[in-house]
Amino acid sequence: MRLATWNVNSLKARLSRVEAWLASSSPDVLCLQETKSTDAAFPAGRFATLGYESVHHGNGRWNGVAILSRVGLESPRPAFHGEDPAAVTECRIVAATCAGARVVSVYVPNGRVVDSEFYVAKLEWLARLRAELDATCAPGAAVAVCGDFNVAPADLDVFDPAQFAGATHVTGRERDALAVVLRWGLRDVVRELSPDGPGPFSWWDYRGGAFHKGEGMRIDLALLSAPLASRVTSAYVDREERKKGTSGEVPSDHAPVVVDIDW
DNA sequence: ATGGTAGCGCTGCTA
Numbered sequence: 001m002r003l004a005t006w007n008v009n010s011l012k013a014r015l016s017r018v019e020a021w022l023a024s025s026s027p028d029v030l031c032l033q034e035t036k037s038t039d040a041a042f043p044a045g046r047f048a049t050l051g052y053e054s055v056h057h058g059n060g061r062w063n064g065v066a067i068l069s070r071v072g073l074e075s076p077r078p079a080f081h082g083e084d085p086a087a088v089t090e091c092r093i094v095a096a097t098c099a100g101a102r103v104v105s106v107y108v109p110n111g112r113v114v115d116s117e118f119y120v121a122k123l124e125w126l127a128r129l130r131a132e133l134d135a136t137c138a139p140g141a142a143v144a145v146c147g148d149f150n151v152a153p154a155d156l157d158v159f160d161p162a163q164f165a166g167a168t169h170v171t172g173r174e175r176d177a178l179a180v181v182l183r184w185g186l187r188d189v190v191r192e193l194s195p196d197g198p199g200p201f202s203w204w205d206y207r208g209g210a211f212h213k214g215e216g217m218r219i220d221l222a223l224l225s226a227p228l229a230s231r232v233t234s235a236y237v238d239r240e241e242r243k244k245g246t247s248g249e250v251p252s253d254h255a256p257v258v259v260d261i262d263w
Numbered sequence: 264a265t266g267g268t269a270g271c272g273c274t275g276c277t278a
Binding site: 010012013034036060061110150207208209210250252253 | 271
């Protein structure tokens, strides 16, 4: 099974690239973040034509998450369990069972400024994600939590730790909150297969030619429970997708993270 | 050189 996660920074603006990437990379399951789409506008029909079932949770303009699968998509759940999806103001989590694996697509809040109300809400959101796993899954089952975590887990995940010292995405409290999620029983398989850094980065600022200068961060993660992690054959970032297209199409500021699993 | 880019949507916010 090929499992991937990609923050597309607007599905409407990126649809042709997403469709091309599905055709060229053939993921079995793709988690999307920042669709900036409503459920009504989500192009489920286009994806169905390509052989993918899908579930989307979004209310337009900002945020929005989805899962596409061509290996079955059962028990879709937009929002945290027990939440009324229609009442959610920030759509940041959706789950579905694909080929017997519980797949969760997450878009963790950015946090904006350290110690701001948004930063506090980010820490709380990560704590809620851990509680969600405790309440809805077992670490002995096949579980994949994939998405844009907006946290660089270690200094190895930042191009210049000194430049980012004390900034959001790298603070100890954010890393601790992410570590609590991991301690539920998840493994960061890209880092396991690429123990040396810096990188591999998954996000580069649009500004200042950051991508071509190699100035990125690794904030998009595929976190797998032991039954899945033990069967991983490769895990990597598709940096090619971050380059501009020949027809001048703009890429997302994030690259897809891809995991191949003997599953 | 106190900036820069992209998306949404039409003004300034979010990232």
